Amino acid sequence: MTFRAHPPKVEGVAEGPLVTVVMSVYNAGEYLRPSLLSIIDQTYKNLEILVIDDGSTDGCFDSVQDLLVDERVRVIHQANSTKPVAVNRALDQIRGEFYAIQDADDISHPTRIERQVRALLNKPHLAAVFCGNELIINGKFMAPVFAPQSEDDCQSEIRAFRMPALDPTGMFRMSLVGDMRFEPSLKVAETYDYILRIGEIYPMTVLGECLYAYRILPNSLTRRAPTWRRQFEAAAFKRACERRGVRFEPECEDSSHSSRNSLLDNNIAAHFMRSVLDFRRSNRRLSALRTGWQCACLHPADPHYYKALVYALISPTVARRLRRNFQAIPLETTK
The missing domain is CATH 3.90.550.10 (Spore Coat Polysaccharide Biosynthesis Protein SpsA; Chain A)
Incomplete structure (x- = not known):
């Protein structure tokens, strides 16, 4: 269950x-x-x-x-x-x-x-x-x-x-x-x-x-057109920089996406990693393992989707340390 x-x-x-x-x-x-x-x-x-x-x-x-x-x-x-x-x-x-x-x-x-x-x-x-x-x-x-x-x-x-x-x-x-x-x-x-x-x-x-x-949704427009999506994300980020008086420097490449699949699905794997960490914090290791495996099954040939499973297997302290170096793009743009 x-x-x-x-x-x-x-x-x-x-x-x-x-x-x-x-x-x-x-x-x-x-x-x-x-x-x-x-x-x-x-x-x-x-x-x-x-x-x-x-x-x-x-x-x-x-x-x-x-x-x-x-x-x-x-x-x-x-x-x-x-x-x-x-x-x-x-x-x-x-x-x-x-x-x-x-x-x-x-x-x-x-x-x-x-x-x-x-x-x-x-x-x-x-x-x-x-x-x-x-x-x-x-x-x-x-x-x-x-x-x-x-x-x-x-x-x-x-x-x-x-x-x-x-x-x-x-x-x-x-x-x-x-x-x-x-x-x-x-x-x-x-x-x-x-x-x-x-x-x-x-x-x-x-x-x-x-x-x-x-x-x-697998057929959403933003999932089929990531470049189009990222133009609006950059525009929103630029607006925030202007409000805060921060210099806007557009990125040529997003390092948080280590695979083409993660770019297309706006890094859903990051959500699975958060879920695994929440389960580990609440001492539900079996649920953490199940969630990590579900992530891996999304793209079995893509190593990026095995990160959540790795987080379920290693200690929570090490997982959180690794997680700090990996930030998710908001999922709201995936539809």
């Missing part, structure tokens, strides 16, 4: 401040229904579910017509305008005190919203709360990451031009970030830019729980 780091169902803040869940949809196909259901079925019920149909042409909304009768769900249809434009339209209409992101092909665990609301209520100074996530690859859930990050940890990540957690796991406080919008010129890496801007001003934390499942 695969350990998915699901938290137990708890009685908590089932009613409280209104939370808006924003879902931008473009040709989500068969994945839209389970994704939307995972929000409708949250233990936290005081929700506004704002769905922006960004010009879908695949008939994906036909599969959710029965779900749209839920009075909490509101759908806005528009011509295809890219994800940042779609999300900005949603932000202009949010009624909730907090808002959360949900990608249209991902799954939120049942207590995700409840846990994040509780964290924001407990610490009113926080602008955002993130959580750990696992991956969905070929329909299988694997490689949960669930290490917490404090305010200081998140600040360190932001200073290093890194997101503290996967972007769609975020929940944000509208009273602090309500005036901020996604940069429409960034067709990719728009949330990387957005979260850096928030983190440069306000504190945020990451819950030590895996509450979100992120689907890796």
Whole structure:
């Protein structure tokens, strides 16, 4: 049995401040229904579910017509305008005190919203709360990451031009970030830019729980066009350098990618390494070994994908020392 780091169902803040869940949809196909259901079925019920149909042409909304009768769900249809434009339209209409992101092909665990609301209520100074996530690859859930990050940890990540957690796991406080919008010129890496801007001003934390499942799509445009993707990543990084008064020096080659496969999948292996380390820290060595083996099976002929398995076999201290020399590019750009 695969350990998915699901938290137990708890009685908590089932009613409280209104939370808006924003879902931008473009040709989500068969994945839209389970994704939307995972929000409708949250233990936290005081929700506004704002769905922006960004010009879908695949008939994906036909599969959710029965779900749209839920009075909490509101759908806005528009011509295809890219994800940042779609999300900005949603932000202009949010009624909730907090808002959360949900990608249209991902799954939120049942207590995700409840846990994040509780964290924001407990610490009113926080602008955002993130959580750990696992991956969905070929329909299988694997490689949960669930290490917490404090305010200081998140600040360190932001200073290093890194997101503290996967972007769609975020929940944000509208009273602090309500005036901020996604940069429409960034067709990719728009949330990387957005979260850096928030983190440069306000504190945020990451819950030590895996509450979100992120689907890796083999046919996504950014996976088929890594050079195109990296142009937008560089643009977002340049914007951050300009805000901080740091000289921008574009890299000709990314040393973190030791194989063509890792470039194409935006270094998914790094996520598996984090998962292995989380399992080792929680004394779940068998789960660490299983996760390392799952990574190796992604590309059995590529040595890069065996690193997670090596981390599962060596001591955690040595693994962490090696890990410091290897930083992941945000997974948010893989779709």
